[in-house]
Amino acid sequence: METRQLEVAGTRTRRKDGVAKVTGRETFSSDVYLPGMMHAVVLRSPYPHAEVVDIDVSEAERMGAVCLTPFDVPDIVYNERTVSIPEKTYRDRTVLPKRVRHVGEAVAAVAHDTEELAMQAVSKIKVQYKELPYVLDAEEAMAERHGARLYDTVFLGEESIQVKNNIACERSIAVGDVEDGFRRADVTVESEFEAQRMYHAQMETKAAVCAPEPDGGITVWTTTQTIHNVRQLLGQIFNLPLHKVNVKRIALGGAFGSSIQMNSITPICVALALRAKRPVKLVTSREEDMYDHVKYPVKFWLKFGAQKDGRLVAAHMKALVDIGAHNIQAYPLLGCIAGWFASLYKFPNLLFEGKAVYTNKVPACAMQGYGNPQTNFAVESLMDMLAEELGIDPIQLRLMNYVGVGDEFWGQGPTVRSIIKSCGVEEMLSRGAAMIGWDRRVHPWQKSGDVVRGIGVARGFHTSGTGGPRPGEVIDYSSATIKVNEDGSVDLITPVMDQGGGTWEAAAKVVAEVLKVPLDMVGISPSDTRTTGYDVCTHATRGVYCGVGAVLHVAEQVRQKILEMAARILEQNPRDLSMERNEEIGQAVIYPTGLPDKFITLGEVAKTAQIKSWGTIAATDSYRQKNCPPCFVTHFVEVEVEKKTGRVRIVRAALLGDCGTPINPDMVKGQLVGGLCRGLAFALLEETAYDKSTGRLVCGGYLTDYKLPTACEMPAIDDIMVGFANTYEPTGPLGAKGIGEAALNSAASAIVNAIYNATGIRFKKLPVTPERMLEALREGVAR
Amino acid sequence: MMEGYAIELTVNGRRVCAEVRADETLLEFLRTQLRIIDAKLGCGKGDCGTCTVLLDGRPVKSCIVLAASADGKDVKTLSGMQEEPLIKALQESFVTHGAVQCGFCTPGMILTAASYLREHENPSRDDIRRALSGNLCRCTGYKKIVDATEAVAKRNT
Ligand code: FES
Ligand code: FES
Numbered sequence: 036m037e038t039r040q041l042e043v044a045g046t047r048t049r050r051k052d053g054v055a056k057v058t059g060r061e062t063f064s065s066d067v068y069l070p071g072m073m074h075a076v077v078l079r080s081p082y083p084h085a086e087v088v089d090i091d092v093s094e095a096e097r098m099g100a101v102c103l104t105p106f107d108v109p110d111i112v113y114n115e116r117t118v119s120i121p122e123k124t125y126r127d128r129t130v131l132p133k134r135v136r137h138v139g140e141a142v143a144a145v146a147h148d149t150e151e152l153a154m155q156a157v158s159k160i161k162v163q164y165k166e167l168p169y170v171l172d173a174e175e176a177m178a179e180r181h182g183a184r185l186y187d188t189v190f191l192g193e194e195s196i197q198v199k200n201n202i203a204c205e206r207s208i209a210v211g212d213v214e215d216g217f218r219r220a221d222v223t224v225e226s227e228f229e230a231q232r233m234y235h236a237q238m239e240t241k242a243a244v245c246a247p248e249p250d251g252g253i254t255v256w257t258t259t260q261t262i263h264n265v266r267q268l269l270g271q272i273f274n275l276p277l278h279k280v281n282v283k284r285i286a287l288g289g290a291f292g293s294s295i296q297m298n299s300i301t302p303i304c305v306a307l308a309l310r311a312k313r314p315v316k317l318v319t320s321r322e323e324d325m326y327d328h329v330k331y332p333v334k335f336w337l338k339f340g341a342q343k344d345g346r347l348v349a350a351h352m353k354a355l356v357d358i359g360a361h362n363i364q365a366y367p368l369l370g371c372i373a374g375w376f377a378s379l380y381k382f383p384n385l386l387f388e389g390k391a392v393y394t395n396k397v398p399a400c401a402m403q404g405y406g407n408p409q410t411n412f413a414v415e416s417l418m419d420m421l422a423e424e425l426g427i428d429p430i431q432l433r434l435m436n437y438v439g440v441g442d443e444f445w446g447q448g449p450t451v452r453s454i455i456k457s458c459g460v461e462e463m464l465s466r467g468a469a470m471i472g473w474d475r476r477v478h479p480w481q482k483s484g485d486v487v488r489g490i491g492v493a494r495g496f497h498t499s500g501t502g503g504p505r506p507g508e509v510i511d512y513s514s515a516t517i518k519v520n521e522d523g524s525v526d527l528i529t530p531v532m533d534q535g536g537g538t539w540e541a542a543a544k545v546v547a548e549v550l551k552v553p554l555d556m557v558g559i560s561p562s563d564t565r566t567t568g569y570d571v572c573t574h575a576t577r578g579v580y581c582g583v584g585a586v587l588h589v590a591e592q593v594r595q596k597i598l599e600m601a602a603r604i605l606e607q608n609p610r611d612l613s614m615e616r617n618e619e620i621g622q623a624v625i626y627p628t629g630l631p632d633k634f635i636t637l638g639e640v641a642k643t644a645q646i647k648s649w650g651t652i653a654a655t656d657s658y659r660q661k662n663c664p665p666c667f668v669t670h671f672v673e674v675e676v677e678k679k680t681g682r683v684r685i686v687r688a689a690l691l692g693d694c695g696t697p698i699n700p701d702m703v704k705g706q707l708v709g710g711l712c713r714g715l716a717f718a719l720l721e722e723t724a725y726d727k728s729t730g731r732l733v734c735g736g737y738l739t740d741y742k743l744p745t746a747c748e749m750p751a752i753d754d755i756m757v758g759f760a761n762t763y764e765p766t767g768p769l770g771a772k773g774i775g776e777a778a779l780n781s782a783a784s785a786i787v788n789a790i791y792n793a794t795g796i797r798f799k800k801l802p803v804t805p806e807r808m809l810e811a812l813r814e815g816v817a818r
Numbered sequence: 819m820m821e822g823y824a825i826e827l828t829v830n831g832r833r834v835c836a837e838v839r840a841d842e843t844l845l846e847f848l849r850t851q852l853r854i855i856d857a858k859l860g861c862g863k864g865d866c867g868t869c870t871v872l873l874d875g876r877p878v879k880s881c882i883v884l885a886a887s888a889d890g891k892d893v894k895t896l897s898g899m900q901e902e903p904l905i906k907a908l909q910e911s912f913v914t915h916g917a918v919q920c921g922f923c924t925p926g927m928i929l930t931a932a933s934y935l936r937e938h939e940n941p942s943r944d945d946i947r948r949a950l951s952g953n954l955c956r957c958t959g960y961k962k963i964v965d966a967t968e969a970v971a972k973r974n975t
Pocket of ligand 1: 858859860861862863864865866867868869870879880881882
């Protein structure tokens with residue numbers, strides 16, 4: 036494919052939604068106020084596991100509240116995430132459950148004229164629970180003798196299946212012959228690793244507003260990464276035809292995966308609105324949000340075998356995922372963990388064995404990286420251990436074994452694979468090494484004093500979307516509509532959600548690029564499920580590669596139509612016309628090739644087409660990407676460890692990203708720096724700990740007690756260096772791949788490797804809190 | 819029902835008389851009674867700073883201030899300060915520095931930055947980071963927010 040000369044894409048621009056955001060005029064779901072709107076409050080379980088025997092709402096109703104209990108909700112068992120094909124989708128939940136399976140699970144809800152009245156009413160609801168044995172630990176949950184059983188049966192597709200020993204699902208994936216591989220290894224290393232339960236902590240808590248419409252339909256504004264999947268699920272649960280379910284696209288105050296699905300409060304809000312026949316708004320408190328979703332915590336056992344020269348010959352991974360009370364996407368997650376594991380280095384023989392286990396804790400769901408940061412932490416830690424065992428430089432060992440151009444990449448587990456066509460791994464390793472000063476790095480045992488520094492490296496990647504040459508277990512396509520207005524401006528209508536990373540901006544830039552219009556002549560139209568074709572979800576780093584890929588596909592069609600209309604006016608063959616951006620006129624201009632003076636503007640073309648009743652220049656289409664190119668990253672980090680306090684600080688970092696053409700270079704940088712911040716949180720700070728005697732969260736719903744990083748925890752700012760690999764992805768829109776999730780994936784691993792280089796202590800459990808550091812130092816694990 | 823308090827205050831330059839509950843927070847009052855949505859509810863516990871407003875010129879977390887205690891006072895939110903040069907400069911700087919991702923933290927961040935810059939000349943980056951440390955942002959990693967604030971501080975001095 037051609038490498039185009041880019042004029043708009045790839046340049047720094049002011050983001051279109053910037054003005055609304057800095058003036059506070061951007062509207063988020065919680066900012067939607069409708070006339071006659073009621074406010075909803077949810078009653079949540081104080082018990083980790085209990086049967087709901089009876090609910091008495093009579094007093095709340097006497098106060099004028101509209102109430103909803105598990106006995107009133109549709110009898111539909113659903114999975115809030117519908118990204119996988121139905122036969123691979125597990126279903127285990129209802130809008131409100133007759134059996135609560137974690138503290139904080141919704142039991143009932145009320146709506147009233149004000150939030151205050153709703154609160155008063157909810158406090159009058161009497162629930163009779165029958166407490167059941169509960170289990171908070173995944174290993175205990177699998178024990179034959181344990182009395183806590185979360186489910187007897189669940190659905191897989193349409194089939195009802197038994198749940199044994201709380202095991203939600205298992206997956207085992209092999210390549211080659213791992214035993215034979217290990218037999219041929221000169222050196223083996225193995226270790227356990229543990230990544231914690233982290234909370235998304237998106238700044239906007241989950242919210243929904245639902246307005247019942249006169250025709251019996253509903254209009255919904257809600258925090259979600261996928262308006263179309265929310266629409267389909269609501270249609271199914273409430274038995275409404277889809278044309279009567281309209282979900283509005285609205286700004287999202289961050290998500291990081293927490294809204295990859297239809298949030299549990301959305302159908303609660305809809306059910307209340309349908310009962311009340313009035314609009315209802317439901318905004319969760321921060322504490323409720325913390326009880327809604329967390330990142331998947333994973334325990335790994337990992338073993339590598341290598342030859343003396345450093346070539347990897349075999350690898351074996353076991354992964355145990357504690358999914359909490361619902362199976363949202365554990366099956367595809369296990370496949371993805373296998374894929375992240377299989378695709379970082381070339382293992383000719385490989386075995387993956389994964390298990391996902393129910394516990395009476397907050398349900399886990401995707402969070403930036405979808406198992407990749409966890410897997411990366413295990414793989415990149417063990418790579419450093421292997422490098423030390425072999426006496427090979429960690430960078431060298433990585434260069435010898437990385438998966439690159441021409442190799443197969445598993446973009447979304449074993450069923451979504453494609454061949455890598457662009458790769459900046461070598462460039463990033465060598466440039467990053469120079470940026471951080473890798474040659475200054477010395478062994479931990481050459482360091483002394485109370486404050487020690489260390490340098491670490493880790494490489495990572497993420498997929499760009501979930502498309503492969505053949506459709507796999509994961510649905511992936513997107514749609515777009517583009518129309519040219521009669522003054523030469525352009526409306527772009529896309530169903531794709533933007534989590535804040537700039538997907539809409541990238542889409543507008545691609546339109547401007549292809550149609551040769553100035554960027555400020557492209558408007559991103561408000562949209563909803565009624566006015567757009569399907570888009571699966573803004574997940575899997577697919578916003579730019581797939582969502583904008585569809586925009587490019589449609590923009591090319593519109594370009595063709597423009598040329599055809601212009602040809603009629605200019606009495607030329609469309610093939611003999613050229614299109615150009617004319618900044619002076621502020622329009623695209625079209626002219627017979629070689630005769631630039633004979634131009635007409637795009638506005639003239641569109642206006643003429645309208646006056647002569649030729650029609651509107653517009654196109655709508657869907658598009659599926661048939662690849663899932665990895666966007667690579669490399670993190671180099673220098674840390675400082677204070678031995679007296681156990682505190683770890685990041686003093687410098689070099690972040691390198693390979694996203695093909697960076698369509699929004701500024702925003703790509705922003706993603707990399709933001710990724711470092713969340714990586715630091717993952718490595719050093721955050722964990723949702725449980726009180727074992729109550730099943731409650733220890734942080735009590737406080738973000739500060741949960742230890743979210745503030746501006747002060749970031750490195751002294753000048754010392755974050757950011758670089759892009761110079762690559763072009765032939766299958767991507769204008770050469771682009773994704774970046775979003777990759778930006779995080781190897782950040783924590785690099786920090787942990789740097790801590791080892793500083794102290795000689797290999798941390799295998801995250802987060803490395805000051806307490807854990809002090810304990811390790813006391814135990815004298817250091818050499 | 820709970821007893822109401824009559825309060826009289828200035829909000830974004832407008833005189834407002836209203837009745838509030840004893841336990842009604844300033845944030846709730848601004849959002850639900852006055853429909854001023856640029857002050858956001860990120861936590862309701864004083865942790866995140868998305869609800870920052872100016873009370874008699876000083877930044878407060880309005881989710882932990884009682885509306886009744888604002889009686890007789892002057893309240894300003896970001897949307898009421900669009901004409902102030904320092905606010906304008908920060909807004910412009912946030913956009914050009916890419917300090918905005920999802921934007922949920924942005925109004926509070928800009929108000930806090932403005933209040934700080936108004937009283938401190940020539941702050942170091944570290945000073946700025948400390949000044950902003952009561953406002954959480956999950957998206958940006960703070961770097962560009964500090965960059966944007968610093969750029970305005972430099973122009974100011
Ligand atoms: S909402 Fe007030 S500090 Fe978070
Ligand atoms: S930009 Fe999203 S929280 Fe700050």
